Amino acid sequence: MTPLKIGIVGVGKIARDQHLPALEANPDYQLVAIASRNAALSGAANFLSLEAMLEAMPELDAVSLCAPPTVRYAQARQALAAGKHVMLEKPPGATLSEVEDLARQAQAAERTLFATWHSRHAPGVAPARDWLAGRTIRGVTIEWKEDVRVWHPGQAWIFEPGGMGVFDPGINALSIATAILPQAFHLREATLQVPQNRQAPIAAQLSFSDAAETPIRADLDFRQTGPQTWDIHVDTDAGRLTLSKGGSALYIDGEHQPTGEEQEYPALYARFAKLVAAGESDVDVAPLRHVADAFLLGRRELVEAFHDE
Incomplete structure (x- = not known):
């Protein structure tokens, strides 16, 4: 397959740390531009x-949108209208x-939309799903x-409306939970510390x-210092499964299980290439729906002011 000519929009920390290395290592793509x-x-049009x-x-065949979520809708609409396949960073x-609406537009334009x-x-996620x-x-x-x-660091937008606050990382946990648990689940109550x-x-x-x-309970916190905690514990009739270190x-039952190497973003771009080749889209909003429900049902508690220093 001829490499997809792709451009990245928004070159912040996540793009530098994950997207650029994943694209460089994948022969299905040619990174030709950034915005x-x-x-x-260097080596791309700026x-x-x-x-x-x-x-x-x-x-350009495709664009990968890595800008904050509050501007992503307008960007995705613009790219789809220009006939480009679109990959969306989470959320x-x-x-x-x-x-x-973007999913409808992608279908009408006969272009791929991938909500990653x-x-x-x-x-550890796929083997956890299979075991459960x-x-x-x-x-x-x-x-x-x-x-x-x-x-x-210094990203004030994450605490603005649409920035999602602690749900920016917390939605990662919800994306795993919705992938591995055998039954769908819904929110009963929530408390949000603002x-x-x-x-x-x-x-x-x-x-x-x-x-x-x-019972499915989640404790999310953006104030952790020292070692970080990204754990999901599932108690079953056959023992306890734990996904640690973000999956x-x-x-x-406390015994480490063999898994493959860390390949999150390379796997995303491999999936995007397959979707484009097949003329399909993948737009699962289940994790985002749980976050929206938390804002609908959540009881707000004011806590001490936060200063990024």
């Missing part, structure tokens, strides 16, 4: 905006309505705690259940 107000890349990129480079948009969930491609299939789930505990100053000087929560406690009334380590 960024604050970064440049533009200040997606509009300028699309106008100057009609030969796929600021609202469910935006993403659903990178944590689903962590090496057919087993009785008795309870699920999610602990997702990290330091916002480490992962989003700093006095911010708009989005810095911590949250969520209580879900499925049709069998299985990269798998344990059954």
Whole structure:
């Protein structure tokens, strides 16, 4: 297959750390352009905006959108209207309505739209899903705690409306849970801790259940210092399964299980290439729906002001 000529929009930390290396290692792609107000890349055409990129480079086949979710809808619409396949960094948009509209537009334009969930491609996730299939789930505990100053230094947008606050990392846990648990689940109640000087929560406690009334609880926190915690514990009739380190380590009753190598973003781009070749889209909004439900049902608690220092 001729390599897809692709451009990246938004060259921040996640693009530099994950997207660029994944593209460089994949022969299915040729990275030919970037659009960024604050970064440049040698060996590619550099533009200040997606509009300028699309106008100057009609030969582009696809774009990967890595800008914050609040601007992603307009960018994706513009790219689809220009006949480009579109890959969306998580979360796929600021609202469910935006993403659903993009899916309709992609279908009408006969272009691929891929709403990515990178944590689903962590090496322990697929074997965890297979082990849980057919087993009785008795309870699920999610602990997702990290330091916002480490992962989003100086990024004030993450605490603005649409930035999602602690749900920016927390949605990774929900993307894994919706992938591995045998039954769908829904939110029962939530508490959202919001700093006095911010708009989005810095911590949250969520209580879900499925049709069998299985308790599923999540504790999310953006204030963790020292070692970070990205763990999901699933108690079953056959013992306890634990996914640790964001899904990269798998344990059954405390015994480490062999898994493959870490390939989250390479796997995303491999999936995108296959979708384009097949003329298909992949737009799963289940994790984003759980976050939207938390904002609908969640009880807000004001906590001390947060300063990024």
